[in-house]
Amino acid sequence: MNIPSEMSQAFVICVSAIFTQNILLTYFLGLCPFLGVSREVKTAYGLGLAVIFVMTTTSVLNWLAYRYVLAPLELHFFRFILFIIIIAAFVQFTEMVIERYSPLLYQKLGVFLPLITVNCAILGASLFMVIREYSLIETVGYGLGSGIGWFLAIMAMAGIRQKLAHERIPRGLQGPGIALIIAGLMALAFMGFTGVLQGQ
Amino acid sequence: MKQSPGDKKLEAMLHSSNLVADGFMGDDKRSTPEIIQSDLRTLSLAQRSTEQLAQRMTAITNQAIAGLGTWVQIDSLRQARVDEAKGTLVCPWPHAGRFAKRVTTLKLTASGETIRWSDLNIHLIAAHSFFEGKGSHFRLEPDQLVAFIF
Amino acid sequence: MITDVLIPVLLISLIGAFLAGILVIAKAVLANYGPCEIAINDEKRVTVQGGDDLLSSLRTEKIFIPSACGGRGTCGLCKLKVLEGAGDLLPTEEPYLDDDERSTQVRLSCQVKVRKALKIEIPTELFAIQECLCRCVEIVDLTHDIKQFRLELQEPATLDYLPGQYIQLLTPAYKKSSEEVYRAYSISSDPAEKNIIELIIRLVPEGICTTYCFDYLKVSDEVHINGPYGDFRLSQTDRPIVFIAGGSGMAPIKCMLHHLHNTNSTRKAVYYFGANQVSELFLLDTMRQFESTLPDFRFVPVVATPEADADWQGELGLVTQAVQRDLKDAADCEAYLCGSPGMIDAAAKVLKELGVHEDSIFFDKFA
Numbered sequence: 001m002n003i004p005s006e007m008s009q010a011f012v013i014c015v016s017a018i019f020t021q022n023i024l025l026t027y028f029l030g031l032c033p034f035l036g037v038s039r040e041v042k043t044a045y046g047l048g049l050a051v052i053f054v055m056t057t058t059s060v061l062n063w064l065a066y067r068y069v070l071a072p073l074e075l076h077f078f079r080f081i082l083f084i085i086i087i088a089a090f091v092q093f094t095e096m097v098i099e100r101y102s103p104l105l106y107q108k109l110g111v112f113l114p115l116i117t118v119n120c121a122i123l124g125a126s127l128f129m130v131i132r133e134y135s136l137i138e139t140v141g142y143g144l145g146s147g148i149g150w151f152l153a154i155m156a157m158a159g160i161r162q163k164l165a166h167e168r169i170p171r172g173l174q175g176p177g178i179a180l181i182i183a184g185l186m187a188l189a190f191m192g193f194t195g196v197l198q199g200q
Numbered sequence: 201m202k203q204s205p206g207d208k209k210l211e212a213m214l215h216s217s218n219l220v221a222d223g224f225m226g227d228d229k230r231s232t233p234e235i236i237q238s239d240l241r242t243l244s245l246a247q248r249s250t251e252q253l254a255q256r257m258t259a260i261t262n263q264a265i266a267g268l269g270t271w272v273q274i275d276s277l278r279q280a281r282v283d284e285a286k287g288t289l290v291c292p293w294p295h296a297g298r299f300a301k302r303v304t305t306l307k308l309t310a311s312g313e314t315i316r317w318s319d320l321n322i323h324l325i326a327a328h329s330f331f332e333g334k335g336s337h338f339r340l341e342p343d344q345l346v347a348f349i350f
Numbered sequence: 351m352i353t354d355v356l357i358p359v360l361l362i363s364l365i366g367a368f369l370a371g372i373l374v375i376a377k378a379v380l381a382n383y384g385p386c387e388i389a390i391n392d393e394k395r396v397t398v399q400g401g402d403d404l405l406s407s408l409r410t411e412k413i414f415i416p417s418a419c420g421g422r423g424t425c426g427l428c429k430l431k432v433l434e435g436a437g438d439l440l441p442t443e444e445p446y447l448d449d450d451e452r453s454t455q456v457r458l459s460c461q462v463k464v465r466k467a468l469k470i471e472i473p474t475e476l477f478a479i480q481e482c483l484c485r486c487v488e489i490v491d492l493t494h495d496i497k498q499f500r501l502e503l504q505e506p507a508t509l510d511y512l513p514g515q516y517i518q519l520l521t522p523a524y525k526k527s528s529e530e531v532y533r534a535y536s537i538s539s540d541p542a543e544k545n546i547i548e549l550i551i552r553l554v555p556e557g558i559c560t561t562y563c564f565d566y567l568k569v570s571d572e573v574h575i576n577g578p579y580g581d582f583r584l585s586q587t588d589r590p591i592v593f594i595a596g597g598s599g600m601a602p603i604k605c606m607l608h609h610l611h612n613t614n615s616t617r618k619a620v621y622y623f624g625a626n627q628v629s630e631l632f633l634l635d636t637m638r639q640f641e642s643t644l645p646d647f648r649f650v651p652v653v654a655t656p657e658a659d660a661d662w663q664g665e666l667g668l669v670t671q672a673v674q675r676d677l678k679d680a681a682d683c684e685a686y687l688c689g690s691p692g693m694i695d696a697a698a699k700v701l702k703e704l705g706v707h708e709d710s711i712f713f714d715k716f717a
Binding site: 268269270280292293294295298336 | 411421422424425427442445526527528529531533534535536552554555557558560561596597598624626654655668669672690691692693694696
């Protein structure tokens with residue numbers, strides 16, 4: 001089967017974004033909601049899906065904006081502002097859709113839904129996409145992979161924390177303390193994936 | 201410090217005069233967790249716990265209720281009186297809890313000094329370690345309260 | 351040079367405006383729930399604009415569900431059954447509903463948003479509740495901390511109520527309270543005066559509403575009330591009556607006494623009125639009047655600790671002690687009590703010891 005090399009390249013980028021270059025556990029982006037909404041698997045699931053959706057779509061939207069608006073006008077430096085505006089508008093839109101179709105999820109996510117806007121992982125994905133000069137297909141793969149990687153990390157954390165809720169943890173470490181230790185251990189574990197993909 | 205939506209709602213509730221006149225915070229500029237921590241520290245210096253306070257306050261109030269609004273001798277040093285009004289007070293924390301509008305006034309017979317608390321105060325101390333903000337009408341200073349009731 | 355700055359600024363502004371425009375359209379489409387029909391008790395149907403919570407939506411249709419926290423979801427009083435259309439139970443509702451209520455689809459109406467057609471069930475008494483505009487026509491000082499307020503109904507001109515019921519008085523935002531608040535007061539007026547609502551109010555230290563009424567409310571001011579509420583009322587029997595109430599608790603009793611007079615009732619009645627000191631007794635003339643106009647009514651004021659110079663010759667001690675000493679033939683009686691839970695519990699205990707049946711004791715507890 002003749003898979004176009006760009007598609008296979010996009011696939012490799014996607015898989016590496018999930019494991020070897022996990023945007024959260026390797027680059028430590030997006031830690032705020034990661035620590036804040038990871039107490040329950042159900043809520044983490046909802047937020048994780050929202051992040052996958054926002055990350056993939058905004059990466060593509062930002063790629064289009066960069067390619068067809070900023071590049072022709074030679075305004076590359078403007079990418080920071082423009083990307084944030086696009087992300088903010090898109091998250092607002094997502095919020096309206098969630099409120100309409102699942103008020104329960106909307107209430108459970110609370111302030112963390114609009115906080116996706118300032119989730120540096122979202123902006124980070126778009127900026128990496130520019131630095132690494134990905135094509136459109138590669139951007140889709142990268143956005144999707146980063147999102148899935150972030151989703152995986154928060155689901156794992158939620159699962160661990162839900163189990164830990166019944167354990168005896170020293171008072172000083174309860175809450176964010178133990179969560180960061182777990183995150184560190186997870187990051188170490190994911191380091192084990194290095195070298196799995198050639199050149200990634 | 202960033203607050204979760206639940207904490208923001210609680211702070212708004214404590215400041216609003218929806219439940220009690222002038223709210224629960226008086227003119228205290230500190231946040232609720234700060235107030236609670238500071239009061240708990242004062243209380244631990246007085247070597248008492250919130251459970252002990254709440255138990256003793258409830259015991260005094262129950263004794264005073266029998267007086268139906270007249271002064272009741274609690275022990276050789278103290279007298280107490282209970283005044284009630286129609287209606288219920290709602291706890292500002294987000295859990296089901298309605299309390300009678302019952303105010304207990306405790307008087308030290310020797311000096312004539314008085315201190316007062318409501319049923320809601322007892323609950324706020326027992327369940328939330330909250331003595332209300334400085335300047336609030338029903339603020340209880342932990343060390344003063346201990347001196348009065350023990 | 352200038353263009354180098356202008357172009358990016360214009361560009362960002364344009365893109366920002368474009369995105370904002372898209373969001374406005376999206377909001378109009380997504381957040382617009384359109385008109386929603388609410389079916390109440392399978393008989394009444396109202397149509398409201400969707401998007402608001404159920405409590406506020408019902409209020410716009412003049413259906414008043416009780417609430418003490420103004421719709422913030424912390425008092426649990428606005429419960430009602432939502433049979434269809436409410437969506438999933440929200441985390442803000444969970445602390446206030448027990449398993450029984452959850453299985454019968456009880457919800458907090460201040461947290462349920464109206465997004466589509468709803469089917470709800472509410473107690474029928476709530477339909478009788480109206481919002482009334484009144485004018486304060488008289489304020490009388492009864493004691494150092496109790497005042498009598500006479501309110502003349504403007505719109506509607508009359509209010510139907512049963513003696514023993516109460517209204518909620520709206521305290522507007524003022525110096526001590528930045529928000530509107532409702533507080534309950536029993537009606538003490540003569541039901542024959544159809545356009546007057548009279549209230550007996552005691553000043554509560556740091557109370558929101560009583561401070562307003564005592565320090566700010568003036569004659570000829572407008573007052574908003576709603577009601578009537580409550581199921582404290584006289585029975586339809588002929589059994590002798592024992593009233594026990596002190597302070598502002600006299601309000602519903604006074605209303606009931608007017609009613610007995612208006613209906614030419616022959617029921618025997620005695621009213622034990624407890625006070626701490628002689629200066630706390632009030633409306634003695636009105637009570638003496640009832641003693642002469644009603645066929646068999648006795649007013650028994652009881653003072654706990656009379657002042658030395660008052661020369662008190664009447665009953666001494668706590669009101670419960672007076673009842674114990676004075677009440678005869680208790681087993682036949684019906685008791686109507688109004689006051690604090692402490693007083694009511696103590697009085698009920700004494701009455702039961704004297705032989706009054708548990709089912710014959712009715713009360714309007716303060717809390």
